[in-house]
Amino acid sequence: METAMLGQYGEVLFVPGHRACPGCGAALVVRLILEATGPNVIVVSPTGCLETFSSPYPYTPWGVPWLHVLFENAGAVASGVEVALKRQGLADRVRVLVIGGDGGTYDIGIGSLSGMFERGHDVLYVCYNNEAYMNTGVQRSSATPLGASTMTSPAGAHAWGQDRPQKDLPAIAIAHRIPYVATASVAYPADLVRKVKHAMAFRGPKYLEVHSPCPIGWGHDAAETIDLGKLAVQTGLFPLFEAIAGQPLRVRKIHKRLLVIDYLGRQRRFSHLFEDGANQDHLARIQAIADDNVIRLGLVDTVVAGRQSNEA
Amino acid sequence: MARSTVSVMEGSLAVAQAVKACRPAVISAYPITPQTHIIEDLAQMVAQGELDAEYIRADSEFSAASILAGASATGVRTYTASASQGLLLMTEVLYFLAGARLPVVLTATNRQVSVPLGLQPDHRDTMGCRDAGVIQLYVEDVQEAYDTHLQAFKIAENHHILLPTMVCMDGFVLTHVVEPVSILDQTEVDDFLPPYAPLHFLTPERPAVFGSYTDDANTLEFYYLTQQAVLNAKGVIEAVAREFQEAFGRHQGGLIDSYSTEDAEVVLLAMGSTVGTLREAVDVLRQEGIKVGLIKVRCFRPFPGEEIRQAACGAGIVAVFDRAVSFGYQGVLATDVKAALYDAPQGKRPWVLGTTAGFGGREVTLDTVREIVNHAHKVLDGHPDPADEVHFLGLKPELLRAVGKAQAGPRG
Numbered sequence: 034m035e036t037a038m039l040g041q042y043g044e045v046l047f048v049p050g051h052r053a054c055p056g057c058g059a060a061l062v063v064r065l066i067l068e069a070t071g072p073n074v075i076v077v078s079p080t081g082c083l084e085t086f087s088s089p090y091p092y093t094p095w096g097v098p099w100l101h102v103l104f105e106n107a108g109a110v111a112s113g114v115e116v117a118l119k120r121q122g123l124a125d126r127v128r129v130l131v132i133g134g135d136g137g138t139y140d141i142g143i144g145s146l147s148g149m150f151e152r153g154h155d156v157l158y159v160c161y162n163n164e165a166y167m168n169t170g171v172q173r174s175s176a177t178p179l180g181a182s183t184m185t186s187p188a189g190a191h192a193w194g195q196d197r198p199q200k201d202l203p204a205i206a207i208a209h210r211i212p213y214v215a216t217a218s219v220a221y222p223a224d225l226v227r228k229v230k231h232a233m234a235f236r237g238p239k240y241l242e243v244h245s246p247c248p249i250g251w252g253h254d255a256a257e258t259i260d261l262g263k264l265a266v267q268t269g270l271f272p273l274f275e276a277i278a279g280q281p282l283r284v285r286k287i288h289k290r291l292l293v294i295d296y297l298g299r300q301r302r303f304s305h306l307f308e309d310g311a312n313q314d315h316l317a318r319i320q321a322i323a324d325d326n327v328i329r330l331g332l333v334d335t336v337v338a339g340r341q342s343n344e345a
Numbered sequence: 346m347a348r349s350t351v352s353v354m355e356g357s358l359a360v361a362q363a364v365k366a367c368r369p370a371v372i373s374a375y376p377i378t379p380q381t382h383i384i385e386d387l388a389q390m391v392a393q394g395e396l397d398a399e400y401i402r403a404d405s406e407f408s409a410a411s412i413l414a415g416a417s418a419t420g421v422r423t424y425t426a427s428a429s430q431g432l433l434l435m436t437e438v439l440y441f442l443a444g445a446r447l448p449v450v451l452t453a454t455n456r457q458v459s460v461p462l463g464l465q466p467d468h469r470d471t472m473g474c475r476d477a478g479v480i481q482l483y484v485e486d487v488q489e490a491y492d493t494h495l496q497a498f499k500i501a502e503n504h505h506i507l508l509p510t511m512v513c514m515d516g517f518v519l520t521h522v523v524e525p526v527s528i529l530d531q532t533e534v535d536d537f538l539p540p541y542a543p544l545h546f547l548t549p550e551r552p553a554v555f556g557s558y559t560d561d562a563n564t565l566e567f568y569y570l571t572q573q574a575v576l577n578a579k580g581v582i583e584a585v586a587r588e589f590q591e592a593f594g595r596h597q598g599g600l601i602d603s604y605s606t607e608d609a610e611v612v613l614l615a616m617g618s619t620v621g622t623l624r625e626a627v628d629v630l631r632q633e634g635i636k637v638g639l640i641k642v643r644c645f646r647p648f649p650g651e652e653i654r655q656a657a658c659g660a661g662i663v664a665v666f667d668r669a670v671s672f673g674y675q676g677v678l679a680t681d682v683k684a685a686l687y688d689a690p691q692g693k694r695p696w697v698l699g700t701t702a703g704f705g706g707r708e709v710t711l712d713t714v715r716e717i718v719n720h721a722h723k724v725l726d727g728h729p730d731p732a733d734e735v736h737f738l739g740l741k742p743e744l745l746r747a748v749g750k751a752q753a754g755p756r757g
Binding site for chain 2: 077085091095097100101102103105106114115127151
């Protein structure tokens with residue numbers, strides 16, 4: 034039995050047995066990323082769910098070298114790993130990845146991430162975005178979407194949850210003029226793997242954001258992780274794109290567009306928006322974010338004067 | 346005799362020369378006064394091709410230390426320098442470096458901590474990371490700063506230690522002073538300090554994990570091992586000082602230095618640049634027939650309690666010159682000295698007089714020392730201080746009156 038298990042997972046670089054929750058998007062993201070990169074990488078993770086569930090001493094699911102330093106410095110730590118590899122003449126054979134959550138990326142770690150971008154280190158920074166501080170028990174981050182109820186942005190008689198829109202971190206990454214910025218979703222694994230491989234073809238800093246549903250924090254069944262990931266993309270709330278320096282933005286088109294209520298209505302964090310007496314204006318404001326994404330990024334092919342636009 | 350050249354240079358340049366001779370692979374830093382000249386000199390050396398190192402200009406001191414954490418974990422020699430707020434910003438990383446056993450060497454150019462914002466050379470900054478598991482060595486003059494940096498890498502990288510090691514030098518007083526310094530030839534330094542041989546490092550050839558999550562079943566053992574590593578440094582620091590002397594013919598190092606303590610009634614005890622002043626003062630007072638001696642605490646962590654006990658036991662009183670106070674208790678150094686002397690044999694335990702000479706950068710002069718020695722004699726004559734007292738020397742009553750009676754004085 035044991036041998037059979039080992040045989041089954043012998044080539045997998047992030048093996049089962051770790052402590053992620055059932056239906057965790059992040060664990061799947063890590064496995065897919067390492068499938069794309071292969072074994073010659075060093076991974077840095079900031080503090081967060083991934084760090085906690087993958088590193089209880091003396092166990093490890095990691096088949097690659099892995100370094101966790103602190104919450105707010107993964108960009109800097111990865112910079113240091115990269116320069117050390119360069120000094121050792123290993124930079125062509127061993128590449129550096131960061132895999133961290135939105136709290137460590139959008140909020141507390143954004144300074145060291147910006148430094149890593151600006152200095153031009155050859156690092157792929159992957160943010161698995163589950164839209165709140167899940168490791169500490171579902172508190173609001175600057176990646177938490179408008180209207181989501183969390184433990185620190187609770188809905189109540191005088192509040193409808195998170196009352197500010199998300200920070201646009203991919204746009205901040207693009208503003209650093211780094212070679213490659215992209216968004217992906219755990220719900221589209223082939224697209225995710227392709228983007229990781231594409232990113233690794235570039236030298237210099239790369240940023241990849243991966244939408245990653247969290248059953249605990251979002252309030253959905255563990256079996257629905259992939260469905261919800263798809264709905265976020267199909268409603269236009271989480272646009273998938275690639276921004277390669279010097280090239281026009283490439284987006285993944287939405288073929289059958291859905292309304293945001295189809296996505297929001299399946300998650301407990303938005304349930305207050307559907308209660309009796311709920312303010313219809315709130316749903317309209319969230320729909321407006323999706324509409325804006327669709328128009329701004331050209332997510333839906335429109336029929337103009339009898340012909341389809343041919344973008345991407 | 347070792348080949349060396351005596352040159353007159355600024356303290357910061359001497360430190361940069363020492364660091365260059367140690368051939369760090371990665372340097373990362375962020376500017377803060379009074380550390381800037383060191384990192385500027387190193388930047389020049391890299392720019393001129395005199396030093397072959399990666400020089401990473403970080404976005405903060407926090408990132409500088411984090412960059413070195415990553416580089417050190419990947420198996421190369423690393424260096425940074427900071428002070429004051431910068432050191433406090435690094436402190437979270439220093440705790441990591443100690444726990445992960447990464448031998449980063451750093452220079453702390455001691456400076457006061459805001460507020461009040463200022464540039465005075467006190468020790469509140471380095472005391473703020475006292476408990477991290479960092480080895481702390483305090484130096485007295487520029488030559489010692491140069492020599493100690495050469496030793497620091499050897500101490501830090503010893504496989505029985507593998508800890509971040511901090512060379513503490515009083516800002517301006519030592520960083521910006523110009524003194525003659527004996528600079529060793531590169532080949533001599535290379536013989537003394539071989540290339541870094543990491544025990545554990547990140548490589549895909551042998552995947553390993555740094556920075557695990559632990560719980561109540563295993564955290565205590567990690568702490569125990571860190572404590573053992575810091576304590577191991579006591580023997581290694583002494584051994585490296587002996588090696589240094591054999592190689593270069595001059596003694597520089599060890600845990601403490603004793604000066605005229607054998608028959609001393611009053612022993613002065615200090616760290617850093619104050620020691621130079623006290624050495625002069627001891628000579629003057631001895632000529633006047635006053636039995637006074639001096640203990641220089643060079644290594645603060647690990648704390649040389651046993652060594653201080655042996656050197657001070659014959660004396661009647663130890664007067665501690667503290668450049669840092671743990672507000673609400675006492676001078677930080679004095680507290681540790683008292684703890685060390687508590688274990689002295691019955692009847693041989695000296696009194697301890699806690700003073701803040703040099704705190705806030707207030708100058709320590711011969712008159713300051715006389716005042717303290719006079720006070721010490723009063724204690725010996727049977728007038729001990731109230732328990733836990735710390736003397737703020739040279740307070741200006743007119744300034745205290747200006748902030749109002751409510752705040753200025755002690756309240757009963």
